[in-house]
Amino acid sequence: MNVAILRTAPLWSNRLKEVARGRGLLVILLLGLCLTGLAQIACGLYIPAKAAVAQVLLDRAFDRSRVDHAPRKPWPWADMTPTARLVVPGLGISRIVLDSGSGQALAFGPTLLPGGAALGQAGTAVVAAHRDTHFRFLRDMKKGDLIFVQTREGLERRYRVTGAEVVRWDGYAVADAPLGERLDLVTCFPFDAIRSGPWRYVVHAEAVSR
Template structure:
């Protein structure tokens, strides 16, 4: 009887460990799949000379469209297409209609401050951000403004007719939960 009780406790403990490791394992795997699909997209684009959208997994509602590199803080992040909650659960997302990496309009990227964009609090004025688009073309941006904006009005001040990179996350970074109306907005200009 005592041996059966120990066996049951061992099985329950094992199941609890597996359950506890499920989310971190899923998060790690999704980042690997996103990175792989990003590199596959770039390779396919170079091979066929046209934009190729490769989903990270077959049932994904999104695909990678850019990669941001922050050299000073040694951080790279693949940006997915879209700003819906499903996309933002896996990475930062480029928000339509500002999701075209070109020289004529702003490129707006949002992310969660407790996960994929938590490093934004380490970005400082004059930092250089490299953005590689779906065609493998790199552009350099320099941070020119860091603002904290009240988003309760429903409008964020985004200039649509310039070639800036705008990064948005909730503020403050150390807040528990997402019940804040403030947004941390980094604006970088094309250099």
């Protein structure tokens, strides 16, 4: 009897080792899956967090620029400066508009596109931003909503939304100056899309007297 037990002992020991190895591999696999999931979550939160922090720094730089009406960089290596503050009181929205229309600038905030008019001047000023961060609120804007704009030069304007439309990027045309002082807010469409496409969502607004 004792001999049989001694003979089977190595077999049980080997099985226990195999089970331990299997559990170890399973634990490693689960840890790997958890780390992968955390990395995906971190990537998803990075862009919104970056946009939020950038707006704080841009807001401070804009306040400084309003004092002497001169461009102020939000951080030393920035290649753009705040040019205006855009406010939609009905939605509780406040955004700093940048003076560069580059793709890099779009990562930090709405930008004034060079193809349109200057803010506060005759013609159509065009401001663009990403649909998943700074211009996500465009989907909630309605005809008649008010938009307030302050420029670093001290100009203040009030615009009223006249409507919105979906157009292809190559079918969008800025309205001519004779139509008066206007403002277009542009972002990609659809709002819940993951990949970039050819469609743009444009909110049209025109200047109104106080």
